[in-house]
Amino acid sequence: MKTYRIYINDNTLIIADKLPEQTETIQMVEEKGFNFKTFYEKLGKLSATPYAIVTEDPKTLFRTIRKSLTIIKASGGLVSNAKGEYLFIFRNKKWDLPKGKVEKGEGMKEAGLREVEEECGVKINSNNERLCKTYHVYEMNGKLVLKRTNWYSMTVKGVPRLIPQKEEGITKAEWLSAADLKPVLKNTYPSIVDVLKAGKLIREKV
Incomplete structure (x- = not known):
């Protein structure tokens, strides 16, 4: 299973080809029409919530998100x-x-x-x-x-x-x-x- 996890404050966005098994409730996000900046702006800054997008091609979606952001390497x-x-x-x-x-x-x-x-x-x-x-x-x-x-x-x-x-x-x-x-x-x-x-x-x- 190919999985990417992007951490945003106390929230997590999981991008995967199938839903990961975990104890917390995951909020599903629709892949169609997904815009990361819009998603970011709607996030509650204090809510520690895992979100997930299930897609056939996690790598391509992750790359699309990455292109829309400024990259810092550490x-x-x-x-x-x-x-x-x-x-x-x-x-x-x-x-x-x-x-x-x-x-x-x-x-x-x-x-x-x-x-x-x-x-x-x-x-x-x-x-x-x-x-x-x-x-x-x-x-x-x-x-x-x-x-x-x-x-x-x-x-x-x-x-x-x-x-x-x-x-x-x-x-x-x-x-x-x-x-x-x-x-x-x-x-x-x-x-x-x-x-x-x-x-x-x-x-x-x-």
Whole structure:
């Protein structure tokens, strides 16, 4: 099944060739005549609702939506240490993973490594395979922006001390085991949950 998830504030737009199985009620959206900007404007800013468009060709519909938006590329990492713990940051009153915008002339993988090292004061030992991509839509200077973030699996040697980059609004950086993720899952972004699923830290709901 080919599925795209676009996160808009606390809402999710799922584009898929069949309806995903999940516990929440999904609001169906008609594919015919769909206009993303109109859809965005009608969304309640505070309602955490999953919406879905079921289409025979999710890739083409997603590309059509993407063309109507301004694209920003970002990259980040799910970093593990020698004890099998994972690096989390606390920023804007939510748990997050280190990430940032790709600079001109920079590769996605290279950008993810640089952002992690800058935001947490660590030296990355290995920057492995890409785990997933996430998509987040927001307004910037009156335009709708689609931020596409590539997430990579990374490692460090030993258990280095973390230095949160305060000027980037990061108030904490911590190593957490997979068993200690309950506070994170209660207070993080849906896109981060997707990264944790891709990294097999949490299981998909059956």
